[in-house]
Each structure stands twice: as structure tokens, then as C-alpha cells.
Amino acid sequence: MFKLHQKPWIFFFTLFLAFLFIGSAVAIEPGNKRKGKYTYRKVYKACFERGAVESPKPSINPDAHTQAEWTEIFTQKDFDAFGCADEWAALPEEDVRDIYAYLHGHASDSPTPAKCK
Amino acid sequence: MKRSAFFFSVLLLLATGMHGLSAAAETAKTPEWFFHDIVDMEFVKQHVDVPMPENVMLIDARPTRSKYNKGHIPMAVNIPYTEFDKHVDKLPKDKTALLIFYCEGPQCKLSHKSARKAEALGYTNVKVFAGGFPRWMEEPGHYAAVPGAFVKKHMDKKSDMVLIDSRPKRSKYDKGHIPGAVSIPDMDFEKMLDQLPRDKETLLVFYCGGFKCRLSHKSAQKAMALGYKNVVVYAAGYPDWKSTYGDMDVADVGDKKSSTTLKAGKEEGSIDPATFERLVKENPERLHIVDVRDADEFAKGSLKTAVNIPVDKLEARIKELPPDKPVVFVCGTGARSGESYYMVKDLRPELKDVFYVEAEMTFAKDGSFKIVKAD
Structure with missing residues (x-):
């Protein structure tokens, strides 16, 4: 009897939590890391050409984070640290997944950590 | 207690909903970054025709490959915002021509920014169709x-x-x-x-x-x-x-001359490593091999017939790639050669026979090489 009375508010509370977190907690699927490297550099080249950054090379290298950190950044779509917000906003989901695959694949704790060479 | 918890949950849900509504109301206001001259669907329909009227240009400011190529408003010319300066020559010579920019809807800034650039160039009749491609496709009968x-x-x-x-x-x-x-x-x-x-x-x-x-x-x-x-x-x-x-x-296309011989590898754009090794041994002149490592790495050893174009210089030298011979990019791991492959696909899409070696490679001074492992 007690459980039956308890169910409605548990249901609504769970629903509320789901509304809050479901959108941001979906893990990102990695794309094509080779294409991702090209796209990542292309983003900064475009950003450089419009004078928003000092260098056409990306300021954050793949080995700047661990794989778990890259996953967290891309799952949360927390791209502020990358700068070039306009270019990032214009990237289609496929390109974002490609960039994620590149950065994650060469993270500091990956078998092949890399600078953006 | 149980009842109060239930009402608390409902209140929270309502509060979340109210917040969403107020946010929606805010977005309904014209954002500050909007271009000063916005037009609606009716305006676009009045000015888009087949053939396009003289002195009217509809311009899609979205990226080419990921957006424009997948579908655009009929008769639109593609000048991606990020490449606007490179393609200024596509704009009409007459500065009084009507230019209508659009992109991916009311949240997309690209058309507004492109419109400002056009105005800065001296165009006097510049508009932005803020509803963009999504709004166009909403209309029944539109394709x-x-x-x-x-x-x-x-x-x-x-x-x-x-x-x-x-x-x-x-x-x-x-x-x-x-x-x-x-x-x-x-x-x-x-x-x-x-x-x-x-x-x-x-x-x-x-x-x-x-x-x-x-x-x-x-x-x-x-x-x-x-x-x-x-x-x-x-x-x-x-x-x-x-x-x-x-x-x-x-x-x-791409089959008669090469692909029957140039067997593709597992990854998109890659060449089968065994096929590559055989061709380099038997008929290296058949391929245009480009080593995209840095000059100092190249100097320590590479394939005998390879030319060196470091990946950082490839864009500037991309016209050097021949249209009549399969191009194969090589490097030490597949990372830079893969990047080169996608650069060519992006910047010289007319080149059909382009490949890269998706594997770790080592090179000796005498021109020999080893494919250490396929990735």
C-alpha cells in the first residue's frame, strides 16, 4: 500500500531528472579520425582567415586531454575552450564526430598521443 | 509529506516549462546579430525563378559539402561564409543587384555575416532570408x-x-x-x-x-x-x-584506368597495402606518390619515385597533383597521408584516383620501405 502511494511522485521526479539530463548525457559516437584531423585544422584555418585567431594551427593538441576528458568535452558539447565559436557552431554533427575521433584517438593516454602536426 | 513531495515535483516541472517558454519568447525577439534587412518567404518566392531574373542572386552561405551539396533552395549559388573572400568573383558586378543570403534558419549566423561582408564591398541591395533552407522546405510543394x-x-x-x-x-x-x-x-x-x-x-x-x-x-x-x-x-x-x-x-568512372588494379583498402580512401607494395615494385611510374612528411624526414629516406609535399604545404601546391595518374599519399602512420587525402577530396574533388596508405611505414635511405602494420 505504501509503495503504491509512493509511485506517482517517484515517477514525476524521475521524469524531471530525465528531462534535465537525458539530452546532455548521450555519449558521442566517434567518426572518421583521418577526416577529423583535416576538418579540425580547417576550422582554425577559416577562423584565422577571418582574423579571429593568431595562428591557423589549432591551439589545443590531441594530447592536451585524456580520452575520458575528450569524451566528456564532446558529450557535453563544451567547445568554449576551442575558441572559433562561429566555426564550431557551423560544424555539422558528422564533422564534430570526426574531430572527436581524431582528438580521442591521439589523447595523452592513447597508444599514439599526438601534437597537431 | 508524500503529497508535498508530489506537488514539489509538479512545481519543478512547471517551473522548467515556464523557463522554456520565457526562453522561447526571448528568441522570438530579433537578435542583435541579425542583419538589418530581413526578408520573408514571400519575398524570396517573388524573386526566385527559372531562369533567375537578371540582377538577382540567391546565395547559400552554408558549407558546401555538408549542407549545400545535400540540398539547397533552387537557383541558389553557394558562397560559404568561411570562403566568402575567396569567392567574391561569383557575386554580380553590378553593385545595385539584389543579393539574398540565407543559411540554416533563424539560429544560423552565416548569412547575416556574409550579408555584412557584401555590404562592405559596396552592394546596396542586400537582404537576408533568415528562415533559410529549413523554412523553404516547410512550404508544401517545395523541393x-x-x-x-x-x-x-x-x-x-x-x-x-x-x-x-x-x-x-x-x-x-x-x-x-x-x-x-x-x-x-x-x-x-x-x-x-x-x-x-x-x-x-x-x-x-x-x-x-x-x-x-x-x-x-x-x-x-x-x-x-x-x-x-x-x-x-x-x-x-x-x-x-x-x-x-x-x-x-x-x-x-575511375574503374577503367585504375581501380581494377588499385584495389582499395579497408578504410575510405585507402589503398590495399599489398597492392601498393606490388605496384611500387613492378611499375612505380604508374603512380604519382606524394610523401607528405616534413622535408627533414623525407631527406632521411623515402620511396625512389616519391615527391615531397609536406602536408602543411599541400594546399598551396595542390594544383601540382596530376589529373591523369593515380595519386597515393604516404607518411609514417597514415595520419598526415589521410589528412592529405581528405584535403584533396575537399579542394580538388575532380581528382577521382586519390588514395593514401593507411598503415605504419618505415623508409630507408636506399628507397626501400616496409609497411609495418595496417591500422
């Missing part, structure tokens, strides 16, 4: 236009696509058409409905004689009225196809 690359891609993928030539059969289709196209002249459309697929979800691509030809547009509208849901028009049509892909049978 997208696609470029030749879209058609070619679906051919190569052997998609479930029906390509329809809307031109007169005897005088046009019989003298040359896109391979695989069926002839349904617009004037005979109603008589030839049995040529259309039963499945209304099938991709129908209509084309005719280029940007001045209305036939494909008229047929596309008729197909949509019949309930077909996946209708597009290849507005540049047969003249564009002929100049881009020639008269050859599309199934043979």
Missing part, C-alpha cells in the same frame, strides 16, 4: 535542388534513386543523357506515370537542360503533387553533367 556531386554520389552508392530526364526524348535524350536516366519528358509526364516507382519514398531526381530549363522543375512539382516525398532537382542538369563527368558511362 530542394542538388548539384551533380549529389547525383554522382548516389550513383556510386547504388542508392535507390530514379534519375529522370525531363527533356524531349528524340531531340535531346536520345542524343545524350546521364547514364541510367529514364526519359519522362515533361510534356508526356501524365501519360508516363507507369515509369515512376510505386514507393512514394523513393528518391526522384529530375534534370533537364540546365539553369534556364524549367522542365525538370515542372515535373518535380507534378511528382510532389502525386505524393512523392523525396523529390529533388539537379538544376544545373545535363550541360553540367557533361562538362564535369563527360559522356562516359558513370559506372566506369
